[in-house]
Amino acid sequence: MIPYNKRTSILIKGATHNCRKTDIFIDDGKIQAVGEGIRSEFKSSADFEIDAGGDVLLPGLVNTHTHAAMSLLRGYADDMILFEWLSQKIWPLEAHLNGDDVYWGTRLACLEMIKSGTVAFNDMYFFMDRAADAVEEAGMRACLSHGFIDLFTEEKREAEIKATINLHNHIKSRNNPKLTFATGPHALYTVSPEGLTWCAEYATENDAGIHIHLSETQQEVDDCVKNNGITPAAHLDKYGILTERTVAAHCCYLDDSECELLGKRKTAASHNPASNMKLAGGRAIPYSALKNAGAPVCLGTDGCASNNNLDLFEEMKIAALLQKFTTGDPTILPAAEAIDIASRTGAEALRTGGGTIAPGFAADIILVDRNAICQAPFHNPISNIVYACGGNAVRSVICDGAILMHDREIPGEDAILAGAEAAATSLVARREEEIRNQS
Ligand SMILES: O=c1[nH]cnc2c1ncn2[C@@H]1O[C@H](CO)[C@@H](O)[C@H]1O
């Protein structure tokens, strides 16, 4: 019997790590030992053994920007301009969302993320207490934020402040170290300076994260400069949003001084290349400028309505190819670095305690199938993982020392698919009824 979703002592034998065969011993949610031949020392202490058979051992991947429950909207509206997509299709549908939808959408998202090797994610959406139910049942880590949108009115701001504080109290009451809270000011074009200031101060007082969209389109930059006389990053900095606990999603249009500002504040930039390419933002994240400025760059998928999946293996490849293509420099963002931004830097940004395979780090690890077609031949497993494999090559996933998937099995998968399908159908039907009544 596989002890799914329960902390166990686990001995993994014969994995490939840094091009060598290694064993790894996990207990109390942490990596206790890593090395060739440690199996004899830890055999008697392990409740569960995995014969890795050469599978590639990696830190679990971290999705630093998503709206998990938007998996219900996968394929609902494609091939549109960002603002029209949001205002004509996505927001009118989201107006019908309820807590059950968010629960099922997040369940579906967690299933997809675990299946593709993700152990933790940074989520911004609504009804986040129900998202917390889904994350907890899946056994993943998540940083949850209520998408704070005040549209520059005081009345809405008061309601968003209340919703944010309620979510924070709710997460504290769950007492689950895998669930953390962030404030989630949506973007500078949807949140007033007073709203931004409140989100920044509340996060700082509570040592919490801040999750925001930044510089996704040229339009955002142009409007910000026109309305405020300064660039988007400078605008956010004015209200205290750029901190070392902040994850800023997209960051496509940052200029050099904005990259330096993020570096100075140690604010993490979450790169979402598939979403940017699909919505045709027109510019890739200034990866080298951010890196040179010392700003951590990490990886995210964005929601399933603009990606349209949550597979960070695909995202690593797209990130690497997009940098190479747009800069004309094939040496930029090499494979090992792509894995690093999909794992370690994200884990550090979300403060998960994982992201590195070494004793003392959280036991958030994955095994990628040695026998998958994308691993043949086995010249360079790191290259294979970024350029050849998809998330379906992941064989096993361990988070916080608990097995979430083994041999691609996750308990309850069929019920999750059925529940999500039913919720999505009913959500779209409610919106269609509204359209019929309007006409
Ligand atoms: O790419 C995007 N840019 C801006 N907003 C987005 C994007 N994707 C999703 N949302 C929107 O952000 C809110 C989260 O609370 C939701 O309204 C979601 O539809």
Ligand SMILES: [Zn+2]
């Ligand atoms: Zn987003």
